[in-house]
Every structure is written in structure tokens, then in C-alpha cells.
Amino acid sequence: MDTRTSAAETAAGVFSRDRSAANPFVLQPLPYAESALEPVISARTLRLHYGKHYEGYVEALNELVAGTPFADMSLTQIVLSTAKEPEYATVFHNAAQAWNHAFYWRSLSPTGGGFPSHALKLRIDSAFGHLEALKEELSIAATMQFGSGWAWLVLDGAKLRVVKTDNEENPLIADMKPLLAIDVWEHAYYLDYQNRRADHVHKVLDKLINWDFAAENLGAA
Numbered sequence: 001m002d003t004r005t006s007a008a009e010t011a012a013g014v015f016s017r018d019r020s021a022a023n024p025f026v027l028q029p030l031p032y033a034e035s036a037l038e039p040v041i042s043a044r045t046l047r048l049h050y051g052k053h054y055e056g057y058v059e060a061l062n063e064l065v066a067g068t069p070f071a072d073m074s075l076t077q078i079v080l081s082t083a084k085e086p087e088y089a090t091v092f093h094n095a096a097q098a099w100n101h102a103f104y105w106r107s108l109s110p111t112g113g114g115f116p117s118h119a120l121k122l123r124i125d126s127a128f129g130h131l132e133a134l135k136e137e138l139s140i141a142a143t144m145q146f147g148s149g150w151a152w153l154v155l156d157g158a159k160l161r162v163v164k165t166d167n168e169e170n171p172l173i174a175d176m177k178p179l180l181a182i183d184v185w186e187h188a189y190y191l192d193y194q195n196r197r198a199d200h201v202h203k204v205l206d207k208l209i210n211w212d213f214a215a216e217n218l219g220a221a
């Protein structure tokens, strides 16, 4: 198995599936109540985001992979094997969005924000100088992403970096390991913030971002 596949799936632990089922890709449960992220993200936004958008990607993926070799692959394997393959663009779109959202739910926490663990703090200080500089980079990436996409904290080789991706693109396909994700598709914030994406992102970083999840993915918990 590709080492990126193994690392991403075992560290994050968010991509379980049922190989025996007709629809092998299952919704990963929200790790908190729909209202738990209020007032930064309303229950209404989270209900629609999880129950309509995320569920839609997973359902479409199950329909697309039925009876194909993709049905026996892990979600990460599908993402990696369909990226940049025009023939499988629709499979990639839904698989990557299923992956990204399962990862995003865990990137937020009702007890998030605040400060990272000591081990992660040392890595952040080494790469960015201090936590506020990292938050500023994430904020700029999330705000400057033109149109739909994602802002990420990643491990690129041995170095922590902030990157942004268009639409459903995922850093895994550029050989980077995701540590945290911020969804900046309008469906993630528009009901609560309309066009004020920067306001949403600042509040997510101050109140919800899950540094413990980043540390877990980095192996620095």
C-alpha cells in the first residue's frame, strides 16, 4: 500500500468503510452535535453541510464505483488513483470531497482554538515563528482562495506549510500530508456570514480549529 495512503488513513482514523455492503462508503459520523459549533457555525449550516453536501458526495461516490475496481479500494486510494485522470474526473470530485469533508469535521472541535500541545507548538514555532503567524497564513490562504476550495496545514517532506487548493483538490495528490483543513466553499459559511468569508475564517481559527487533531496527524500528540 502507498505509504501516504497508510499514514493518512491510520493517523486520521476517519475513513472507515464496510466492504461487504452494497454501498461501501459510509458517512463518517460528526464527532460532535450539530449545534456544538455555535455560535461560530450554526446548527442549520452544519445540518445542511453534513446532511446535504457531504452526504451527496458519499452517495454519488457509491453509485459511481458500483461494479468497478474502485469499489474494492479505500477512499484514499481512489483519490490518489483518479487525480488528474480526465476519464475519472467525476469519481475524483466525489471521492476527494468525501475525503476532505470527513477530514474537515475532525479539523474542528467545540473545544478548539486556543493553543496547541507543546510538541506541536515547537514545530509551529520552527516553521512559522509563532502560532499567530501560522493563523495569519491560514487566514490569508482561506480568504484569498478564489472561488471554492480549501485551506490546509500540511506536512511537506519534513516541513509544516500552509497551502490552498481549488475546488475538491487535496494535498495528498501533491505528496503532502494534510494536518488540518478549512472548507471555504460558500456552503460552509454563507448562511451565517453571507460574503464575509474572512470573518468566518477568523472565528474558526480562534474558536474551533482542532490543534489536537493536527498533532495526532503529525504524530506529535
Ligand SMILES: [Fe+2]
Pocket (backbone or CB within 6 Å): 049, 053, 101, 183, 185, 187, 188
Ligand atoms: Fe463543504
